[in-house]
Amino acid sequence: MAKSAGGSRKLMWVMILLLTLSSSAAAVALFMVFDQRDASAEETSATVERSAPIFLSIEPFTVNVADDDYGSRLLYTGITLKLGDEESGELLEEYMPQVRSRLLTLFSGQQASALTSSEDKQRLAKDIIDVLETPLETNQAPLAIEDVLFTEFIVQ
Secondary structure (H helix, E strand, O other), X not given: OHHHHHHHHXXXXXXXXXXXXXXXXXXXXXXXXXHHHHHHHHHHHHXXXXXXXXXXXXXEEEEEEEEEOOEEEEEEEEEEEEEOOXXXXXXXXXXXXXXXXXXXXXXXXXXXXXXXXXXXHHHHHHHHHHHHHOOOOOXXXXXXXXXXXXXXXXXX
């Protein structure tokens, strides 16, 4: 019987050793999984760079719009353009007299009744982008106009 008692002690030590090794392996695996999640969260926050938007304000316009049933009408509007790059802003500022002329021509051709709803303003914003995307000079790179923001808008 003495031989079997020694064998069970060895078996018990082997089991304790295996239990310790497997627990250690599980702890290391959990640590690595949680560490990867933290690292991926840091990478995600590090790769997302917030860049400041580029806005170009254009002085407000007062324009006679096309006559309607109520006679002569006026449009007073202020515009700010949201741009995709600095070069577009520099080019628009350089050609501001031409930009304002194009916008005045566009505004003066509008009917006052076609400027009152939000859909009408969205259509007008699209028309503004279309008018300004026509090249201002030969061999001009395309302008990056992302949005037209109306800062003031009165039809009277």
